[in-house]
Amino acid sequence: MINDSRGTAAAHPAERIEGTERFLSRRRAVLVFACPAYSYVLTVNERGAHCEHCFSRRDGLFKCGKCKQAFYCNVDCQRGDWPMHKLECSAMCAYGENWCPSETVRLVARIIMRQRTTTERTPSERLLLLREFEAHLDKLDSEKEEMNQADIAALHHFYSRHIIDLPDDQALAELFAQVNCNGFTIEDEELSHLGSAVFPDVALMNHSCSPNVIVTYKGTVAEVRAVQEINPGEEIFNSYIDLLYPTEDRNERLLDSYFFTCQCKECTTKSKDKAKMEIRKKLSSPPEPEEIRSMVRYAKNVIEEFRRAKHYKNILSNNLFLLFMCELSQEKMGAIFADTNVYMLHMMYQAMGVCLYMQDWDGAMSYGEKIVQPYSVHYPAYSLNVASMYLKLGRLYLGLERKTQGIKALKKALAIMEVAHGKDHHYVAEVKREIEEQK
Structure with missing residues (x-):
């Protein structure tokens, strides 16, 4: 499922094709x-800020000049x-x-047009053709089927006058399911959502909760880099989901979105x-297991x-309400959970986002300081989530x-980004420039 939140982008591959190891390197990063x-x-949301x-x-x-809504660097880009x-x-x-198709509908419309104009294998299909994507149509529940049908209806509504002879509904149902299960969310250095895309060859990678790339x-362009030592012949693993959460939560997400249960080492050893479910120290008596389960249910519900409340229209009053929700939930969960508990961290992160939107810089900084160290413990090495938190905190x-704290945080972000993005990436150059400007 294409992820429209601040979580990590994901793609469910078709069956692994032998031979992908030819891309491997023995050297990390x-x-x-x-x-x-x-x-x-x-x-x-990014139109006007990005080409x-x-x-x-x-x-x-x-x-x-015609629609007045698309923006470009120059004539060549246009x-x-x-x-x-x-x-x-x-x-x-x-x-x-009144033009308001979803991002997934827009992406599928472009795929249909590309398929009609491109008959040969594209550079993104060196190993896997887009039509070979898994669709898992037989595994969709009624809610996902309804969403699929709504997307098909929207495609007909907004594009039938502009795309002659759209595929039949069965073919469209399969295409939407393939995109939902294999699509990637493109994000910037702070993990802000920039857009959606399909990368067939990148979608070949299987998932692990301890990924090596x-x-x-x-x-x-998607770039795949090693973050662990990989020997020739070893399989490469990406992560499809946000890895902050405990094993049960991760597998619920994987089963719901990608139709499998993970059996990686992290999931089997837990x-x-x-640490992710840390309970408050110095409680008068340890909470009963049912109390903990009840608080977890509350956390998931809130x-x-x-997530639903973020879509309310009244921006000012809604942000105040969202901040109130964050603070109230932290107060309630804090009766049992430690500040390093991932459910507490989730609501702190949401509160930080609201503070940033409202330009409450001190509030955002306060939340960021509570989040960054536990993130470094809970996430794997070279996590973009950790890098983005250090980056936000440094800029704050x-x-x-x-100045001193800012440079220190930016340098920690840079150490991760040089591995994850590569030393020649323009995001890395931007952070280096920010550090140099402080000298």
Whole structure:
């Protein structure tokens, strides 16, 4: 399922194809391979800040002269994007303010157009063709089937006048299921959502909760780098999900979105579960198991309520309400859970996000300081979640004129990013520049 939250992007592969080890390196943090997107879309929220074609972040982008909604670095980017953008351009002009297909619908529309114009194997399909993606249609529950049908209806509504002879509903149902199960979320260095894409070859990797590679993005190219020593012949493993949570939660997510239960070493040993579910010290008496289970149920419910509440329309009052939800849930969970417990950290992270949106820099910094160290313990080495937290905290410190702490945090972010993104990545160059500017 394409992830529209701040979580890690994911893709469920088809059956593993032997021979992928030819991309492996014995050296940690050396590029494994790079893969251009087969198809991609920039999220609507980032229009005007990023180029629609190359996803570059810069000032001075110029608008498409027709729809006035797509932005580009230059004429070359506009020309490069036109074969795909012309589809949306016509639809946006026709529907005006009523044009509102979901990101998944937009991506599928572009895939259909690409399939009609590209008959040969693309550079992103060196090993796996997009049509070979797993769909798992037979495993969809009624709720997912309804979502699939809603997406098909939206595709017909917004694009039937602009795409001649759309595939039949059965073919569309399979395509939407393939994209939902194999799509990647492209994120920036702070894990802000930039867009969605499909990378067939990258989707070949199986999942592990202790991955030996990590996927990052350079524009619309996925780059896969080793974060552990990998010997020739060993399988490469990516993570499909946010690895913060305990084993039971991770497998619930994997089963719900990708239809399998993980049997990796981390899941069989559950080595981090005790630390992730840390109970408050110095309680008058240890909580009973049922009390802990009850609090976990409460935590999961409030996480889901928060997710739904983020879509309310009244921005100011809603953010105050969201912050209140975060504080109230932390107070209730804090009766049993330690501050390092992952459910506490989840709500702290959400509260930090609300504070950042409301420009409450001190509040955001306070939450970030509580989060960053436990993140370093709970996440695997070279985690982008840890890097992004150090990066946010470092930039907050500098904004609040706490120079020494800011540089220290940025350097910790940089140490991870140089491995995960590569030393030549423009995000790495930006962070180095921020550090140099403080000297």
